Structures are given as C-alpha cells and as structure tokens.
Amino acid sequence: MSLEWNETETVFWADQYESPSEAIVTAIAAKERVTETKLPPLYNQIDPDALDTLVAGQSNDSIQISFTYSGYTVRIRDSETIEITPT
16 A cells, blocks of 8 residues: 655555555544544445445546545545545
8 A cells, every 4th residue: 555645635546455445444544643443434424335346347537436534535536546635
C-alpha cells in the first residue's frame, strides 16, 4: 500500500492485493493515527461488498462514486484511485 499526502487531500493508489473498502478504512485510520477498529464500521455509510464489486468491475475511466465517512469525503473516479479529503 502506498499513500500520497498533500495539503488538501489524501490519495490512495489501490493495488491488486487490497480491496477499495479496506483501502478507505486503512487510509483514514492512518490519517487519524488510530487502528482501523477505532473507526465506525464502513457499512454504516455504504455497502463495502457492493463498493468493492462495483469498483473492481470497472475500467479506469468509467466510475464516479462519492460519499462521506468518518469526517472525510471519499471520491472514487476510476478503478485504482481513491481520494480522501477532510470534510
């Protein structure tokens, strides 16, 4: 896993070994400096299995998903990049 940090957002570059839902929780936990279990369940905001299936089944330029989770706006604009921005 690789995280790229800048002033306004966190960008996660998903790899083939981690699902999008795991990437979101891991990136926010890292940003908050807590363990993943300290965050609220992702399924309170979005169905993680449906999210993973939807993102994994798309080509790089055919997806647009946005939702809030644990004080962050999560944007998925392709099958490999997840942008996480403080709300």
